[in-house]
Amino acid sequence: MPIKGNQFRSNSFKEENTPRQSSKKGESERPSKFKTEKMPVFNLNDGRLVKIIGLFFLIFSLYFLIAFTSYLFTWEQDQSYVSPANGGWDNLFKTQKELLENGVKDPVVDNWLGKFGALLSNQFIYQWFGIASFLFVFIFFVIGYRLLFKVKLYSLNKTFGYGLFGIVFLSVAIGFVHGLMIDYPHYLEGEFGYWTNLLLDAQIGRAGAGGLLVFAGLTALIIAYNIDFKLPERQPKIAEDINEPPPSGEPVELEEEEISLPVEWPRGFNTIKAEPLKAEELVPEPVFHEPPAAHQAVTLTPTPAYDADEGTEIPLSIEIDRPTPVLGIEQSDDDKAKSLVDQFGTYDHKLDLAGYKLPPLDLLENHGSTKISVSAEELEVNKNKIVETLNHYNIEIDKIKATIGPTVTLYEIIPAPGVRISKIKNLEDDIALSLAALGIRIIAPMPGKGTIGIEVPNQNPEMVSMRSVLATDKFQNTTMDLPIALGKTISNEVFIADLAKMPHLLVAGATGQGKSVGINAILVSLLYNKHPAELKFVLVDPKKVELTLFRKIERHFLAKLPDEADAIITDTKKVVNTLNSLCIEMDQRYDLLKDAQVRNLKEYNTKYVNRKISDPEKHRYLPFIVLVIDEFADLMMTAGKEVEQPIARIAQLARAVGIHLVIATQRPSVNVITGTIKANFPARLAFRVLSKIDSRTILDAGGADQLIGRGDMLLSTGSDLIRLQCAFVDTPEVEKISDYIGNQKGYPTAMLLPEYVGEGESSGMKDFDPDDRDPMFEEAARLIVMHQQGSTSLIQRKLKLGYNRAGRIIDQLEAAGIVGPFEGSKAREVLYPDEYSLLQYMETLDSKD
Numbered sequence: 100m101p102i103k104g105n106q107f108r109s110n111s112f113k114e115e116n117t118p119r120q121s122s123k124k125g126e127s128e129r130p131s132k133f134k135t136e137k138m139p140v141f142n143l144n145d146g147r148l149v150k151i152i153g154l155f156f157l158i159f160s161l162y163f164l165i166a167f168t169s170y171l172f173t174w175e176q177d178q179s180y181v182s183p184a185n186g187g188w189d190n191l192f193k194t195q196k197e198l199l200e201n202g203v204k205d206p207v208v209d210n211w212l213g214k215f216g217a218l219l220s221n222q223f224i225y226q227w228f229g230i231a232s233f234l235f236v237f238i239f240f241v242i243g244y245r246l247l248f249k250v251k252l253y254s255l256n257k258t259f260g261y262g263l264f265g266i267v268f269l270s271v272a273i274g275f276v277h278g279l280m281i282d283y284p285h286y287l288e289g290e291f292g293y294w295t296n297l298l299l300d301a302q303i304g305r306a307g308a309g310g311l312l313v314f315a316g317l318t319a320l321i322i323a324y325n326i327d328f329k330l331p332e333r334q335p336k337i338a339e340d341i342n343e344p345p346p347s348g349e350p351v352e353l354e355e356e357e358i359s360l361p362v363e364w365p366r367g368f369n370t371i372k373a374e375p376l377k378a379e380e381l382v383p384e385p386v387f388h389e390p391p392a393a394h395q396a397v398t399l400t401p402t403p404a405y406d407a408d409e410g411t412e413i414p415l416s417i418e419i420d421r422p423t424p425v426l427g428i429e430q431s432d433d434d435k436a437k438s439l440v441d442q443f444g445t446y447d448h449k450l451d452l453a454g455y456k457l458p459p460l461d462l463l464e465n466h467g468s469t470k471i472s473v474s475a476e477e478l479e480v481n482k483n484k485i486v487e488t489l490n491h492y493n494i495e496i497d498k499i500k501a502t503i504g505p506t507v508t509l510y511e512i513i514p515a516p517g518v519r520i521s522k523i524k525n526l527e528d529d530i531a532l533s534l535a536a537l538g539i540r541i542i543a544p545m546p547g548k549g550t551i552g553i554e555v556p557n558q559n560p561e562m563v564s565m566r567s568v569l570a571t572d573k574f575q576n577t578t579m580d581l582p583i584a585l586g587k588t589i590s591n592e593v594f595i596a597d598l599a600k601m602p603h604l605l606v607a608g609a610t611g612q613g614k615s616v617g618i619n620a621i622l623v624s625l626l627y628n629k630h631p632a633e634l635k636f637v638l639v640d641p642k643k644v645e646l647t648l649f650r651k652i653e654r655h656f657l658a659k660l661p662d663e664a665d666a667i668i669t670d671t672k673k674v675v676n677t678l679n680s681l682c683i684e685m686d687q688r689y690d691l692l693k694d695a696q697v698r699n700l701k702e703y704n705t706k707y708v709n710r711k712i713s714d715p716e717k718h719r720y721l722p723f724i725v726l727v728i729d730e731f732a733d734l735m736m737t738a739g740k741e742v743e744q745p746i747a748r749i750a751q752l753a754r755a756v757g758i759h760l761v762i763a764t765q766r767p768s769v770n771v772i773t774g775t776i777k778a779n780f781p782a783r784l785a786f787r788v789l790s791k792i793d794s795r796t797i798l799d800a801g802g803a804d805q806l807i808g809r810g811d812m813l814l815s816t817g818s819d820l821i822r823l824q825c826a827f828v829d830t831p832e833v834e835k836i837s838d839y840i841g842n843q844k845g846y847p848t849a850m851l852l853p854e855y856v857g858e859g860e861s862s863g864m865k866d867f868d869p870d871d872r873d874p875m876f877e878e879a880a881r882l883i884v885m886h887q888q889g890s891t892s893l894i895q896r897k898l899k900l901g902y903n904r905a906g907r908i909i910d911q912l913e914a915a916g917i918v919g920p921f922e923g924s925k926a927r928e929v930l931y932p933d934e935y936s937l938l939q940y941m942e943t944l945d946s947k948d
Contacts, residue, residue: 569624891905
């Protein structure tokens, strides 16, 4: 039965509780039980095998193309050689003498690719599908091109589906045409098309076969392109105006005619019927109630009056104003989005950094060995000591088996019926004493299993390198939104978690136990998976030395406050402003989600990319934001509630809008990890701590105080407690990754967070002083109002000023009330609609000078 979170591999052993055999044969065979699996010498997890397969398919498609093309010109000359009656494929390895003896007229083939090309082409074209076999070239080319160049030409499912259907359909269709003609080469449809048409003729006749082909072809077009079959709409006949008077002396009759209006009217205005009026019924000035202006205006105008005594029927001229055609059914948002996608394509959020490349695995080192170095003797000794210790306290066990991990080995025991689990749990210290090892942890019972687990540290623990974790298919092919490769489990399996689902992570551990390496592992995992347009970091480092290695990726992955020079925050006061700024960003994102009528960031970005948002100018692509805080205890000591309140608010609400927290601390005490914070962090990562109290504070359970250190950690996800060995990434490796990313083209600046102004402070400027205006103030104000765009970059470009001076002018314009406050990535709102109103305001400023 598998343990939830950990799996036992074949490097486990079982032994019945029976007397040990003393024969030499038994002693010689016992160590073989503990042999570990041999690792493959040639590892192709880095994609080389995929490229080789792609190259093979490309060459294979070229070979097919040349062979098939040659067959069209040489099939008659080579027919004697390739004919099954003369041997067919058996002729491939026969000599010319043997071929002549078998009745082959010309043993030398004319195909450009020799004997094999002639036989292969004859098999596909003549004996199978005819010239439709050329579609195999297309299928092999698409597969090879995708695998070799990693470029998505067509979907593989569609390539296979449409390709195979096209082969069958073309073969049968050409065979159908062949039945209507006499002189027609048989190889064009192949034997499949020929015999299929004979079968269809015998069953449903020639007409039925043709109808079936038409049905199949139209069905394929509908499935592939969703073709609409619409008849042309009939335009309603509208009566023309009758403006000419009737000839004198001739009575004129107006035929009764019903005029249908091309637009929908309210009830009571569906139709208008013009009837002949008698002279005595004529009203001097007829008044008609016109329908609403949105509908068609119909005016009935009588002709000049005639003598009433003659009883002449009075003709009426009907004037109908033809409105602009209006669609009866409005085009849906999905249709509009589809038309925009067809015209412009989906929105590419990576376009600004289209040439960005993810860091290669070569930047990481292979630390340690991938093989498990636990000897059979060590396993045997530990097993015997566990059994002897339990027997000493009259505790019998039925079975015991071991699972070897990089740091610890898990011994699972099945106690005999009637044994209380609490008795084994109370012997934790005694077992540790008998094994003479630190870090013994008893799991009683194992979750989801009827066993008791005893974790014993290995004598020679193995280091887990970050490269070995990131190179696995599990990480390379993951579909997680924010995958973090934490390391390996005690069953030596790679463990990858999704930060987006956690949704926040609390990390704690004593000094020197691997906490900083764990933070680096989380950051490196995300850098190896996400594009700069998809992810931003907000890094808080009160120690000023832990996260400075990531300063070089500022223009790619970091976010900061508008007026800050350094993206990595080290000042406590700036941390408070940054946290409150993130709260503003969170609220703005929720407003965008509300306007787009979606519930989370993933749905919003999908809708935005597919151009399904009605007003895209007010929206933007939203990247994930990961806030990483190191030494959280120091912040709580210096800021306290000022830090706790925004963190609690972000932890409670920010999951849906893609803002996630990773908080690390050395001291997991209750005054640092308060109840408000702890309640919103279901995922917690504990390295070795110094006391059981600290372990219970971080995990709500013991165990973290029994870890062995050096990256040994426990991950609590709310219900499970998983023991992991953290993946090791060294400082030089982080520097290489930062250099590789920093040397690529980046954005002009880091992502700017919304501006936050605390109580008793201003947004970096004093009250506006007209006497202290910049000489370019008025010109910049007119420029801003004329373009209705309050941005620093506009002033820089148009007035050719530096960034600092343009920023000061923008601050003065805001203080003067000409532009609004900073709104993140959006341009500031311009508060004056035209230059005239601005001129009046400038006169009032001048009068104050």
